[in-house]
Amino acid sequence: MSISIATKGGNKFQKHIVTQTANWCLGQLMPRIKKIYIDIHLRNIKEADGYCSCDSVDDEDFVGRSPRSFTLEIDKSLSLTEMVSTTIHEMVHVKQYAFCELRDVSAKANGWKSQLVPCEVKYEDQPWEKEAYRLQEKLLMKCLAEAVFQTEVDKNGFAHTRV
Numbered sequence: 001m002s003i004s005i006a007t008k009g010g011n012k013f014q015k016h017i018v019t020q021t022a023n024w025c026l027g028q029l030m031p032r033i034k035k036i037y038i039d040i041h042l043r044n045i046k047e048a049d050g051y052c053s054c055d056s057v058d059d060e061d062f063v064g065r066s067p068r069s070f071t072l073e074i075d076k077s078l079s080l081t082e083m084v085s086t087t088i089h090e091m092v093h094v095k096q097y098a099f100c101e102l103r104d105v106s107a108k109a110n111g112w113k114s115q116l117v118p119c120e121v122k123y124e125d126q127p128w129e130k131e132a133y134r135l136q137e138k139l140l141m142k143c144l145a146e147a148v149f150q151t152e153v154d155k156n157g158f159a160h161t162r163v
């Protein structure tokens, strides 16, 4: 059982911010989870502020049916508060997958709790997006007030949370 958040791309300051924000979100949103792997890439994204993909494939990427391996992408041109708030948003999606609230079901629909939500539903009406936007607003100031921005960068330039 282990928790790993590894961040690459962006500058050292941005790596610290997103790594510690993601770590704070784990404690806030999924405090009982003991095993999760999150890779974060800071890069230039034009069409969105960020993405969350659930890339759990092998048995070791799951605990029961709960997926535990994820990749987040965060736009490195965002301002400080946008970067924190986007990281919180993407971590809400991690929580939704890990709690089996959001599931990739087929090319036509997503599973959301006990329902199927067709892919035609507009982005802003998707219930997982509504929750992510609500929580990113709710948690932004709390994160800025509470998160401890202390991270180590290894010789390969990856930021890791201090254990």
Ligand SMILES: [Zn+2]
Pocket: 089, 093, 128, 129, 132
């Ligand atoms: Zn989203």
